[in-house]
Amino acid sequence: MAVTIKDVAKLANVAPSTVSRVIANSPRISERTKRRVREAMKELDYHPNFIARSLANQSTQAIGLVMPSFRGTVFQNPFFSVVLQGLSEGAHQKQYTLSMTTGKTDEEIYDGVVRMVQGGTVDGVILLYAKIEDKVLSYLQNQQTPFVVIGKPYINVEDITHVDNNNFRAMKEATEYLIQLGHERIAFVGGNVHFTVTVERLLGYEKALREAGLPYYEEYIVHNEFLQEGGQKAIKGLLSLHHPPTALVVADDFMALGILKTLDELGIIVPEMMSIISFNNVLYTEMSRPPLTSVDINIFDLGFEAAKHLIQKLENPKEPVKRIIIPHKIVERASCSRYKSGKDFM
């Protein structure tokens, strides 16, 4: 059996409650006793039992992480590794612990969350995604469990603290970037439509076109799972159109990688014959040929801020609802070029 507060108390010749106060560094304990108790703790190599403490305090210093289901390969996206780093860093700074739930299906995930929350193993929860019609989200709202979401909640946006990019604007800018380069036929290769990020971006894309007086073609909109088949199908469809696009905005670097490959196989040179701008700016954007121009959305910060604000909320329950927008920035590399009608490959 591990050494407890009582053992320390005995050795230091004080009451258990005193030891407890020393741990909490209560100002109403004399320095002398504190010293004595601390020595005893050292000698016995005492470490407080967090479980017992949690029970007494009704608080665990743990935050629950809800990942999207890892059916498919979404999860292999470096996005998650990086948010995790941010979350980890943010939690660590305040001595919070991270507890994960995942699952293959939405049901599994939901059950996991319920267990976490009802079981009292976490003080709050962070949703690592924001999708349409999310049972988990509604559940958390009903439970009054403190939580924050990374991304834009599909509902009750005003009542839910969330950390997000301005994806509307980010995509608008990405599209405008292409428009400024002279492109008029720009296709949108988006991710899973069930994630709000995708709909936000689609809106931004539309807006950019409209403002530039460019037509919006349904056929230029393609939705793909983030990583599935690297977007190969998507691109082939686009190229077989009567007027294929001359530029692409792509939801994710990895998909862009797949597209790059497909284009290469088809003999379509990037950026000369097709410009591509993608999102996330993860490591391998520099590794591709050509290096990808990508919108950096500061993934690390998304995680970091999410952790930070959840903890604020936990420590001060009347903390107001907040919406934290993480800035983005287009990182220019070599996958986009000015459109020259002469080079049109059709």
Place this chain on the structure above:
Amino acid sequence: MAVTIKDVAKLANVAPSTVSRVIANSPRISERTKRRVREAMKELDYHPNFIARSLANQSTQAIGLVMPSFRGTVFQNPFFSVVLQGLSEGAHQKQYTLSMTTGKTDEEIYDGVVRMVQGGTVDGVILLYAKIEDKVLSYLQNQQTPFVVIGKPYINVEDITHVDNNNFRAMKEATEYLIQLGHERIAFVGGNVHFTVTVERLLGYEKALREAGLPYYEEYIVHNEFLQEGGQKAIKGLLSLHHPPTALVVADDFMALGILKTLDELGIIVPEMMSIISFNNVLYTEMSRPPLTSVDINIFDLGFEAAKHLIQKLENPKEPVKRIIIPHKIVERASCSRYKSGKDFM
């Protein structure tokens, strides 16, 4: 305050202990009372408090995950996403929870582990890496904490349950694969030397050369952080040698990606002028140009088995020490070709 066992007891007109037994589905409770109690639980939407249960049982159904420090970019390697999936799946099946520690420095990580273990917030621990001179490992051994490591412990291998590939053999086979293709000048681009996987593989590489009667050149050995600069430096050094290699074994797909790019820039065609085989077989091996021949080490299974065996150990403390070897397999794609002296580019 949440609904407790007492509330249920009251509503069902039984003693709290009875409710507890119903939860545990004790056979010594009549079906009739069970039914009554269960109804009460439903009605009150009762969920057991895991913290209290943990305290009483002296066991949390939680397992601690220790990641390597995320200084640098190691962590962005899809390797971790995938082990995480495996771990998650394995833990989930037995209703275990995953709790993470990371940190920027080894110190931070060590402290995190100590807190986890001494604080009693986890029943056991899984190390997601195996490196030389690891304080965490020695600590866990001294503590008698059940743990398993993914990879090969640098010490006391016989006493530590671990899940690993046969990296010696995997690398030997990879090298032999190249040798069979006629290559005689094969360079080794390895990862961080502090990880045991790197030394194992180096050994396998040596062995293959020796068995084939090929010389072993110090200059052909390059060590690089897994992701850092995509191995660009490494490759340039090799190419500037008097007799540059004609083939490369590379520790990681991502590094291989970087190398591919560098070679492309230098006008060296893969596989015609340089063959490359790498490790891990993650998603983007198919996405590269040319697609990478890679050793699939079944990362998911590494995680899955680790979780499974740790849990076995937790549920049966006298479970013997085990060494689980996950099979590997060379997945041929297009980055290796037969060596033809005529095509030597020097």
Place this chain on the structure above:
DNA sequence: TTGTAGGCGTTATCAG
């Protein structure tokens, strides 16, 4: 088959 009571390791309240 079910109830009573004590304990798991802390914290918090009240005295002193």
Place this chain on the structure above:
DNA sequence: CTGATAACGCCTACAA
């Protein structure tokens, strides 16, 4: 400043 004592919510002998 410090010491009893009662929670926290559940489990498990021991009784009945």
